[in-house]
Amino acid sequence: MGPDMATAMLGEDGIHIDMNHLKKGEVNLGTSIMAINFKDGVILGADSRTTTGAYIANRVTDKLTQVHDTIWCCRSGSAADTQAVADIVSYHLGLYGVMNGQDGPTTQTAAALFQELCYENKDQLSAGMIIAGYDKRHGGSVYSIPLGGSLHKQSYAIGGSGSTYIYGYCDANWKEHMTEEEGIKFVKGALGEAIKWDGSSGGVIRMVVLTNRGHERHLYLPDNGYTGPGRARPATT
């Protein structure tokens, strides 16, 4: 397969997936990530496993990345690619925030920047991202940018290799306008199943809750069956 081809292509005899699209030894986020809308904003969630082939390079990775005060993203695919994209978006949003004073960037602005980068460089990148954020004008919003660089606004989004195992779980348990507790329970339940079934997902469950209070991190450890410790840091405004 030529270097300019995407990781999956449709031939006469079906879809062919290039299993070796990563460079030898490249660090991969074989991952379970998701983000949901709830009553007061959004919740992002992710497992914490990073792999290099079969080797777990990091068991406590943070795949939830801040790109502005209350705009975050979940990263899946190549760790290097997604970090680079998030860094570029973070730079643009920072500049936008400084230049426009009080009305900082919205989640829409961030999603547009992510999409442009992912689409224009689709041949080079292996990045599947979920953008979720809270702003006063729009409230919470969740965007999914899968491999080709398309942009989907969704009620909730799941991604990464582990997501294939939880489409049924999410469809059966999803409801709109959940409370914060219900939302956390939904994300934890879904990611718990993804980690259970997906070999390349595992470790701890991390979450970020974005509301008008700012951002709050949550952490759930496998040692106690993902029951705690829960909220990790006090709210920042």
Add this chain to the structure above:
Amino acid sequence: MTSIGTGYDLSNSVFSPDGRNFQVEYAVKAVESGGTCIGIRTKHGVVLACEKIISSKLLKPGCNKRISTVDRSAGIVTSGLLPDGRHLTSRGRDEASSWRQTYKAPIPLSSLASRLGGYVQAYTLYSSVRPFGVTAILGGWDSEAESGVDGQVGNGPAAGAGGKVDDPSVKRGGPALYMIEPSGLYWGYYGAATGKGRQAAKAELEKLDLNSPDCALSLKDAVLEAARIIYVAHEDSKDKEFELELTWISALDGPTKGRHEHVPKELLEEAEKHAKKSLEGDDEDEDDDEMEE
């Protein structure tokens, strides 16, 4: 100007000893003899108007428009050297479209004013260029719609986004009016006027009390007032024929649905009639006064 002949007025990018850039001041002079242009900002929308002096009877009436649309929801009118105004308008369109390409959303008027202000200012810095011989009035309406990202698929939760703040301090679009001067200086206004008749126009604009929170001027009233003010400002150069040009932009639920457009023919005619009538009224009053003396 007393400093003429001292040499400090010959080059851009050179200050005079008392800290002035004469080239910029001469550019302002070019604007001061241009046709009058005004902008009115109300709660319901923005109106732009200009006095187009007819330079030849062979020009087709209603053509060669002077107020242009820069983006769907933004208009620009310039007074001074016409080609400079055309170039600035073209730059405005480029800025609006490059913003859309990057952010997948329309450019906010404040950002457009900032970009154009920066562009104009750059032409005061170099000896190889001259400043813009125009003052531009920029009017528009930042959309209050939940428009999302251009090209996105899907709409998110059917229940709507959670955690939206229902607070009047949260900006959700609205009217905007800016004026950019040859120095690159730009400020936001409730009412703006430039060109030959600016003094008379400013005096009329101030009477409208546009900055008062209980200003009751409707968008249609603003159109009529704009026409009247252009006619009032024309009084001093009565010998020249002119044509009135009027554009407006309203909220999404208003007559232009958030777009910058020329006012419809019927309204333009009504506004012209209203303006002429109010001027005649003034004349009658004056006559009455004279008779009483």
